[in-house]
Amino acid sequence: MAAVPNAVEMHGIVKHFPGVLANDHVDFELRAGEIHALLGENGAGKSTLMNILAGLYKPDAGTILVRGQPVNFNSPRDAIAHGLGMIHQHFTLVPSQTVTENILLGLDEPRFLIRLSAYDKQMAKLGERFGLNITPQAKVWQLSVGEQQSVEILKMLYRGVQVLIMDEPTAVLAPQEIEELFKTLRAMVSEGKSIVFISHKLQEVMEVADRVTVLRKGRVTAAGLKTSDTTRQELARLMVGREVLFRLEKKPQTPGQIVLQLENVRANNDKGLPALRGVSLSVRAGEIVGIAAIAGNGQSELAEVITGLRRCTGGRVLVNGEDVTNRSAWQTIQKGVAHVPEDRTHVGTAPNLSITDNVIMKSYRQPPLARGWSLNQIAAQRKAEALKEEYVILAPSVETQVRLLSGGNLQRVILARELSSRPQLLIAMQPTRGLDVGAIEGVQRLLLAQREAGAAILLFSEELEEIFALSDRIVVMYEGEIAGELTEHDTETIGLMMTGGKKQERTA
Numbered sequence: 001m002a003a004v005p006n007a008v009e010m011h012g013i014v015k016h017f018p019g020v021l022a023n024d025h026v027d028f029e030l031r032a033g034e035i036h037a038l039l040g041e042n043g044a045g046k047s048t049l050m051n052i053l054a055g056l057y058k059p060d061a062g063t064i065l066v067r068g069q070p071v072n073f074n075s076p077r078d079a080i081a082h083g084l085g086m087i088h089q090h091f092t093l094v095p096s097q098t099v100t101e102n103i104l105l106g107l108d109e110p111r112f113l114i115r116l117s118a119y120d121k122q123m124a125k126l127g128e129r130f131g132l133n134i135t136p137q138a139k140v141w142q143l144s145v146g147e148q149q150s151v152e153i154l155k156m157l158y159r160g161v162q163v164l165i166m167d168e169p170t171a172v173l174a175p176q177e178i179e180e181l182f183k184t185l186r187a188m189v190s191e192g193k194s195i196v197f198i199s200h201k202l203q204e205v206m207e208v209a210d211r212v213t214v215l216r217k218g219r220v221t222a223a224g225l226k227t228s229d230t231t232r233q234e235l236a237r238l239m240v241g242r243e244v245l246f247r248l249e250k251k252p253q254t255p256g257q258i259v260l261q262l263e264n265v266r267a268n269n270d271k272g273l274p275a276l277r278g279v280s281l282s283v284r285a286g287e288i289v290g291i292a293a294i295a296g297n298g299q300s301e302l303a304e305v306i307t308g309l310r311r312c313t314g315g316r317v318l319v320n321g322e323d324v325t326n327r328s329a330w331q332t333i334q335k336g337v338a339h340v341p342e343d344r345t346h347v348g349t350a351p352n353l354s355i356t357d358n359v360i361m362k363s364y365r366q367p368p369l370a371r372g373w374s375l376n377q378i379a380a381q382r383k384a385e386a387l388k389e390e391y392v393i394l395a396p397s398v399e400t401q402v403r404l405l406s407g408g409n410l411q412r413v414i415l416a417r418e419l420s421s422r423p424q425l426l427i428a429m430q431p432t433r434g435l436d437v438g439a440i441e442g443v444q445r446l447l448l449a450q451r452e453a454g455a456a457i458l459l460f461s462e463e464l465e466e467i468f469a470l471s472d473r474i475v476v477m478y479e480g481e482i483a484g485e486l487t488e489h490d491t492e493t494i495g496l497m498m499t500g501g502k503k504q505e506r507t508a
């Protein structure tokens with residue numbers, strides 16, 4: 001029997017970075033026509049392995065075979081020429097250009113304005129074949145994150161890739177967009193293409209992947225396990241090396257005084273259109289209020305208005321009874337407001353600065369870190385080292401630039417900075433996005449500890465499971481308004497409210 005060669009084989013891949021062994025003799029096998037999930041804790045070496053396969057990094061040792069033939073890539077271009085393409089978490093599209101222009105960018109094909117419409121047709125057709133909903137003439141800046149991801153996929157399909165590597169593609173998508181993506185991936189494998197799917201969401205892996213490979217600290221702990229032969233619990237154990245509890249203990253607690261009060265708040269989005277249409281709500285000390293909403297229903301704007309990053313066009317924001325409407329971000333920090341932002345790399349951290357600089361960013365003006373006009377370097381470093389330990393930030397040292405950290409460890413840097421300030425009010429946007437199951441458990445415990453310490457917490461999460469596990473009250477937002485408020489875990493009612501199917505009369 002003539003066996004179909006594997007789409008890709010990686011043998012004995014080794015990759016060192018200063019102070020880290022990111023891949024330690026990793027073997028990885030990808031079959032033709034399969035969706036293969038790559039799982040592992042934050043920093044396990046998933047992105048590194050795939051960056052090697054996509055021609056971005058050179059391995060220190062090991063071999064790669066594509067359809068049985070040894071290859072040696074010097075650039076992503078080389079990899080694409082062999083039919084291997086990767087989509088990273090941060091897209092590389094040019095906002096001012098159209099979808100078609102972006103896809104043609106960097107190709108050698110002649111491009112004449114007169115032919116652009118012909119290309120548009122071609123893109124539309126290709127998109128349709130794989131269930132990608134795109135408008136070739138649209139400018140990229142007009143597109144949602146999910147649509148931009150579709151453009152990235154189309155770009156790879158247009159280049160004829162046989163193997164598509166996606167690094168945490170669902171982390172930025174809303175639930176329905178995830179289903180759309182899965183349809184596209186299934187359409188691709190039905191044509192014999194192969195997909196590598198990196199994700200931390202075990203449920204998704206079980207749903208969409210045929211097989212799964214698990215990495216732990218740079219080594220393979222399960223190679224090509226069939227998803228039909230495993231369970232969520234087993235995968236979690238393979239990743240973390242211990243049993244992971246999917247249940248948290250939340251102590252009953254009577255909330256204290258109102259810390260955050262929003263009165264009829266209005267604001268516009270970046271395009272100048274109304275994003276908040278009169279939002280009123282309150283959060284008390286020692287209480288977690290969860291905001292359930294599908295992306296784009298005003299929740300980002302709401303968080304920004306409270307943290308001084310966006311102007312209110314109407315209404316009032318009060319913290320501990322004091323009117324802080326349209327104060328600066330720095331002033332809100334002074335009032336004890338902490339913020340775990342959605343966008344980690346731009347708003348959340350300064351990528352080129354060290355872990356130390358990033359964790360002290362908000363406290364350097366106060367003693368003991370401030371010494372007269374200068375910064376007490378030793379105190380700063382000591383504080384950073386303590387936080388690195390407490391928040392389990394995996395990095396060679398506190399001097400490491402945060403841009404070199406894995407996605408999950410970057411999130412821990414932000415959490416360390418924000419939670420260590422003992423906030424009175426914490427605005428947490430998708431605090432566990434991109435974290436591995438063990439880390440999610442850790443962060444959720446940290447949030448509950450903040451609640452017990454008396455912080456008022458406004459939690460934004462697209463994971464209903466997370467909202468249920470942590471919240472004392474659940475507020476549903478739809479199209480910039482509050483659609484309802486619940487204390488019970490009624491998925492059906494919440495789902496209806498999130499999609500505009502039901503609205504509650506409220507007095508608050």
Ligand SMILES: Nc1ncnc2c1ncn2[C@@H]1O[C@H](COP(=O)(O)OP(=O)(O)OP(=O)(O)O)[C@@H](O)[C@H]1O
Binds near residue numbers: 021043044049
């Ligand atoms: N360019 C780099 N320079 C230095 N160290 C790096 C670099 N890229 C990755 N690392 C380190 O290699 C290790 C593996 O990182 P990698 O990004 O592959 O992890 P990951 O499994 O993708 O994690 P996550 O789930 O958090 O994204 C980490 O310790 C990371 O800090």
Ligand SMILES: [Mg+2]
Binds near residue numbers: 046047048167406407
């Ligand atoms: Mg990664």
